[in-house]
Amino acid sequence: MxxxxxxxxxxxxxxxxxxxxxxxxxxxxxxxxxxxxxxxxxxxxxxxxxxxxxxxxxxxxxxxxxxxxxxxxxxxxxxxxxxxxxxxxxxxxxxxxxxxxxxxxxxxxxxxxxxxxxxxxxxxxxxxxxxxxxxxxxxxxxxxxxxxxxxxxxxxxxxxxxxxxxxxxxxxxxxxxxxxxxxxxxxxxxxxxxxxxxxxxxxxxSSFDRANIRYTIVEKKDASAQLLRFIEREHDGDAGVVYCLSRKKVEEVAQTLCDAGVNALPYHAGLGAELRQKNQSRFLREEGIVMVATIAFGMGINKPDVRFVAHVDMPKNIESYYQETGRGGRDGLPADAWMAYGYRDVVSQRSMIDESPAGDAFKQVMRGKLDALLGLAEGTDCRRVRLLAYFDEVYGQGGDYDSAHPEASAASAEKAPRYQCGNCDNCLNPPKTWDGTDAARKLLSTIYRAHAASQVTFGATHILDIVRGKETDKVRQFSHQQLSTFGLCQDYTEPQLRGVLRQLLAIGALATQKMQTEAGYSFETLVLCDGSRAVLRGEQTVELRESTAERSPSKRQRSTKPAVAAQNLGPDEQVRFINLKAWRTEVAKEHNVPAYVVFADATLAAIAQRNPQSLDELQGVSGIGVKKLEAYGEAVLRVCGAE
Incomplete structure (x- = not known):
């Protein structure tokens, strides 16, 4: 057998x-x-x-x-x-x-x-x-x-x-x-x-660890601009997928990328079926396409050379995040999983759960899944360790499990785990942290006092205006400049305080509540919850990563870097690789299939390195079976210059 x-x-x-x-x-x-x-x-x-x-x-x-x-x-x-x-x-x-x-x-x-x-x-x-x-x-x-x-x-x-x-x-x-x-x-x-x-x-x-994927999560400031900087610096000319929460955001981000010279296409359920199919076909068959999409795109997409997956909006749980980021680097070569994440993401995701028609038990499970993702985003420890732990896997101990032979599965739990993966942002550039407990208590106290004084709940912007001592029209309207907490957080920046609110939501020490105006406009307000007590009493600390400023984008230059699969090839081998890719493109067009169906980049790189001069020398290259050797062997040898 x-x-x-x-x-x-x-x-x-x-x-x-x-x-x-x-x-x-x-x-x-x-x-x-x-x-x-x-x-x-x-x-x-x-x-x-x-x-x-x-x-x-x-x-x-x-x-x-x-x-x-x-x-x-x-x-x-x-x-x-x-x-x-x-x-x-x-x-x-x-x-x-x-x-x-x-x-x-x-x-x-x-x-x-x-x-x-x-x-x-x-x-x-x-x-x-x-x-x-x-x-x-x-x-x-x-x-x-x-x-x-x-x-x-x-x-x-x-x-x-x-x-x-x-x-x-x-x-x-x-x-x-x-x-x-x-x-x-x-x-x-x-x-x-x-x-x-x-x-x-x-x-x-099997182990859930995708060692070739580098995980990076950044504080959201201007997601489109941040994404553009990321692509320009790291993946100019590469194929990638960008996930957005809404159709409108898909259109906006795709346009921003196109305006900057990135070959980007939109994909969402609001587009006509013919256009969706056309864009998907281009993504699969052409090189260097960036697909900007809602989660309607991706499951089952077999393209192996996606070099990055980016989220400009936070997904709803770790399973979605893992599944979507897993579409990068299917060929085993290096890929990036990049996400911009902010306070509004937390509010939006919690609102979608709270407003869904599902039962309380289902909502409770979904909140727990969201909390796990928030923990991954806010954490200052290794991203990979946290990600694998969610799937009950200890990093460094493998993950293969066979229900018939458990003794031959993952290594013993006594084996000391490794806590640094070396391929995520927190491991490569350990973040500095600060104790946000004092700011957290002042924010929670302000939320309580503002509600008690006015019998109305308020959104994050108004609460931040109070603690930062800003006498806006709304602050004066409700006489909130007279609250004892007015101006108590003048020493903190707004990004710092928004980070505190985000963390309080992440740890369940703060909740949101949707309010609706008489005109029908709805907005999210902040309310205390059972988890608020421990922070107010000083029984729970709030540890936060320092906000980091990003460099300004450099002048855009067209990348001349070789394909990832060819980066370890010598000059002559890279020329052969380029010629083989050109030949593969023509064959794929003739057969009306994506190029990777003919041969993967890794197979072309192996051919370029071996430089076969006969079918016997070509045989045995990984990815070339009997049928493909018969169909393409002679043509490959001609591309390699065999006599």
Missing amino acids: TSLAHTVLQDAFGYAHFRGSQQAIVDHVIGGDDALVLMPTGGGKSLCYQIPAIVRQQQGHGTTIVISPLIALMHDQVSAMHEIGVDAAFLNSTLDYDQTRDVELQLLSGGITLLYVAPERLNTPRFLGLLDELHAMGKLALFAIDEAHCVSQWGHDFRPEYRELTVLHQRYAGVPRIALTATADALTRADIVERMQLESARVFI
Whole structure:
């Protein structure tokens, strides 16, 4: 079994060895057993069902059905399978009736190894009828459920149609299932097991650590300008994704970047379907595109050379943050996760939770998830340590877990953990901190006194005006210059005090309340809560990072840096790499596929370094299997100047 899987790995995919727990997962599923796989983006999840699908088809078990939520992912995966000589197809809304019928006939005739479908289609009577026929013939090899976190109400991308996938277990008993996701905390994992009836499945949890990603979180001042500085300094000419909370913000940020010469495109649900598809296609097929998007974009996007993921607005929880940042550096090469975060982000996210129609229990869980993200943003310790701890992983002790062999999983808890990752902003430039407890007590006291004096709640700006001793019209209107706390924080800057408010919200010592004017305008006000007492009494300290000033942007210059994959190549090798990329671009256009489907940058870099002069010398380069060697070998040799 293992040797057959290895043969497929080498001949079809061009890899010499499995990574991490891949081999154990592949062998387990080939054997016909269920599995739940948690593996970070870029960790090789797809191979965990693609190789079993190929092997089980060769063994006579028939077709593997892959349930995937996104059309873009289906198209890319099918194109990638065709490139390595595997029969694959998809059924989705992009096909007309005749095309759909052709795929159905191929399926029933046994001509498809992997069929990709959306959960909505799987649950239709027509498709279930096809599965019934395959099952009756003994030709259902495997069900692979991708993005399995979508089944959980606690997950970051809940989709009700995933709940109906229990039909797979109930209607097709004996057909193995593998559920896969890149992101799920303990609560979400338990929900996946229960909702998909995977109680008997073997659970494989790989380390959540994406060591190639550098995490940076900065205090938000002018997010668009800060983002532009970040791109100009670190990623000029690179592909990236920028996430915004609203459609309006997407449009504004995309325009700002375009005006500055960055090749940026917008993506959100308010754009027409044709324009969204066009922009997504350009992002996948062209180099150096920056996609500015809402969270509607990204899941299932397979582009390996995204060099940065930026958030100009804070996401709602760590799972969303991890999933979205994980779209950078899928090729294993260095990438950046950058986020600008401020007081308004905290208020906005808390408001969305409080105003949702969900029940109190659900809101409480969501507040807890938000608090964990706030802790990550406000913390002065290692970002990676905190991030991994959220997923119950101790940094430096690995994370691979196999429910069948726990003794062979993560290292012993007695092993001393490493607390510095060396690849996040807090480790690379340890922040200076200051004790904000005194300012926190004065702010809380002012909130209490202003409310008591006027029987009205007030927003952050008014409270800051009081403590900083500013006699504005509103301060005079409510006679708040007479409060005992008026002017008590004149020694603090406004950014410092906003940082204190942000931290108080983060630790649950302060809450917000939405107020509405007679004209219908709504705004957030600050109110005390149960957690305020400990700070007011001096029982809890408030430790804050010092606000740091950013340098002014330098004059924009077009970057001449080599591609990340080619940075360790010599001059002649870099020339070959550039020529190989140009050739790959032409091939990708001819085949109407993204360039990385032909060859990844890492494969081109390995070819450029090896400078093969024969097919024998080209064989064995990682990422070149038998089919690609046959299809592209001679052309690659010509690009390398072979005689």
